[in-house]
Amino acid sequence: MANTAQARKRARQAxxxxxxxxxxxxxxxxxxxxxxxxxxxxxxxxxxxxxxxSVSTLDSIADKKIIHKNKAARHKSRLAAALKALAA
Structure with a gap:
């Protein structure tokens, strides 16, 4: 358990x-x-x-560093490929 006021506050914020x-x-x-x-x-x-x-959502979440930008790019790429395959 946190012993100092600072550590207690950081635990709450976390x-x-x-x-x-x-x-x-x-x-x-x-x-x-x-x-x-x-x-x-x-x-x-x-x-x-x-x-x-969903691309907009992916980009905004990546910008906030909740997921890595490369992970967002990978998801977008795979979804775009699936969408392209649907057309063909």
Whole structure:
């Protein structure tokens, strides 16, 4: 247990920040699942619009350093490839 006032405050802040970051990661996963679901449905127009929204979400979460920028790029690349394969 934290012994100093500073350590107690940092522990409180860590709990709050962890809850926020967990929420952001959940939003990220939901966005990725939405694109995968739209691609599975086979509707290219709907999948494209959902993909654009999820790219925005991925970029904002990467900018906040909740996930690494390369991980965001990898997800975007794989989703874009799946979307392109849907068209072909």
């Amino acid at each position: 709990v709050k920040q962890n809850a926020h970051n967990s929420s952001q990661r959940s939003t990220l996963r939901t966005a990725i699942k939405a694109v995968r679901k739209a691609i599975a449905a086979g509707d290219k127009a709907a999948a494209t619009s959902v993909f654009q929204a």
